[in-house]
Amino acid sequence: xSRPFLMLASRTEEVVADDEFRNLPRLAGMAPxxxxxxxxxxxxFPEIDLDDWSGIILCGSPFDVSAPEGLKTAVQRDVExxxxxxxDRMLQAxxxxxxxxxxxxxxxxxxxxxxxxxHAEEISAPRxxxxxxxxxxxxxxxxxxxxxxxxxxxxxxxxxxxxxxLLVGGTVAPVQMIRAGESVYATxxxxxxDLAGIGVRIEEYAGRGYYPPEERSRVExxxxxxxxxxxxxxxRNFVRRFRR
Numbered sequence: 001x002s003r004p005f006l007m008l009a010s011r012t013e014e015v016v017a018d019d020e021f022r023n024l025p026r027l028a029g030m031a032p033x034x035x036x037x038x039x040x041x042x043x044x045f046p047e048i049d050l051d052d053w054s055g056i057i058l059c060g061s062p063f064d065v066s067a068p069e070g071l072k073t074a075v076q077r078d079v080e081x082x083x084x085x086x087x088d089r090m091l092q093a094x095x096x097x098x099x100x101x102x103x104x105x106x107x108x109x110x111x112x113x114x115x116x117x118x119h120a121e122e123i124s125a126p127r128x129x130x131x132x133x134x135x136x137x138x139x140x141x142x143x144x145x146x147x148x149x150x151x152x153x154x155x156x157x158x159x160x161x162x163x164x165x166l167l168v169g170g171t172v173a174p175v176q177m178i179r180a181g182e183s184v185y186a187t188x189x190x191x192x193x194d195l196a197g198i199g200v201r202i203e204e205y206a207g208r209g210y211y212p213p214e215e216r217s218r219v220e221x222x223x224x225x226x227x228x229x230x231x232x233x234x235x236r237n238f239v240r241r242f243r244r
Contacts, residue, residue, distance in 0.1 A: 002243050003054045005030065010040040010061040010079060010102070019200045020059055024192040028235035041075060045082035050089065055096030055242040058083070058103035060190060065105035066115045066155045084110060090184055096242035098235075099186035101153055104178070107186045113161025119173040122211040123152035123202060123219055125226030128176050128189065134167035139185060139237045140177075148226040149176075149189035150198045152210045156188055183242070191234040198223050 007024065011017035017039065025035040038046050048056070063076045072080075087110040090097050099107050105115045125148045134140050157175040160166050168177035168187070177187045193201075202211070202220060211219045 002031075002034065003052060004034050004036045005239065006048065006053045006056045007035050007037040007059060008040055008056065009037055009059045010063060010075075011059070012041050012062055013204050016200060016204050019197055020192065023194065023197050024057070024059070024235065027192060027194065027232045028239045030239055034239075040079050045079060048086060050093055050095045053096075054244050055098065055238065056086075056090070057238075058097070058099040058106070059192070060100050061102035063102055064155055065102065065109060066117065080106060091180060094181040094183045096238070097184045098238050100190060100192060101188060104157060104175075104186040104188045105155060107178075107180070107184070108157040108161045108164070108175075111161035111163055111180060113164070114158045115155050116158050117155050118158055119156035119175075120154050121151045121156070121172050123150070123198065123205070123223065124211075125150050125223050125228060126170055126172060126189075128168050128170045130168055131166050133165050133179075134177065137167050137179065138241055139179075139234055140167060141237055142233050143230055147228075147230045149191065149228050149231045150193045150223060150226075151189045152198075152201065152205070153188065154209060185238070187234070189231065191231045194228065194232070195224060 007021065009017060009020060011020055021037050083106050087107060108115050127146055127148055130140060130143060130145050156173040160175055164178040164180050166175060167179055170176040173188050176189055179185050207213055
């Protein structure tokens with residue numbers, strides 16, 4: 001039996017948390033029980049032996065990594081301190097990791113890059129583009145050179161972090177997917193979302209700065225018109241490549 005994948009999650013809204021845990025493994029092509037979730041918003045950060053897992057996925061979060069330390073909750077500060085240690089070990093071992101949105105922010109800062117609000121994107125489905133390095137990367141095998149993906153974030157990398165390779169670029173947020181080493185990845189966009197999933201977030205995050213409330217109908221129409229199915233290949237490629 002293969003080793004499971006560890007999902008590190010910190011969604012505080014139960015509806016969003018449950019939707020994430022239901023749909024990410026499904027879209028990734030995982031077998032039942034192949035994903036193990038730890039809720040960092042309410043459980044202690046686990047002791048992680050990298051040999052116990054096929055790979056680690058750090059999911060999106062309401063935490064803003066660029067917020068002043070004094071405005072972060074004790075839980076967020078604790079999570080980010082533990083992530084620093086985890087990143088050190090994962091980068092040294094070149095262990096399989098996929099960070100999504102919050103994972104992009106925390107990994108970028110750990111690599112010595114900067115994260116701020118200058119490249120925020122409301123909930124939408126922008127057109128993204130593979131870089132030459134992205135076209136050759138195994139996690140992007142089968143992806144079209146240009147594709148659409150769901151986004152929604154208050155902050156983003158303001159530039160490419162030292163030591164990172166840019167795999168996918170965008171117009172508003174130029175750093176959309178990176179790799180560090182051969183096995184440590186992060187995306188700004190959300191490969192774990194389909195139309196139903198982004199609909200859950202539109203409902204649950206209303207009034208929290210992810211889109212203008214008075215423009216909800218426009219946002220819903222835009223995301224409904226976007227075909228994001230190709231982006232789910234990234235999850236499936238991650239699982240196929242690192243399952244062990």
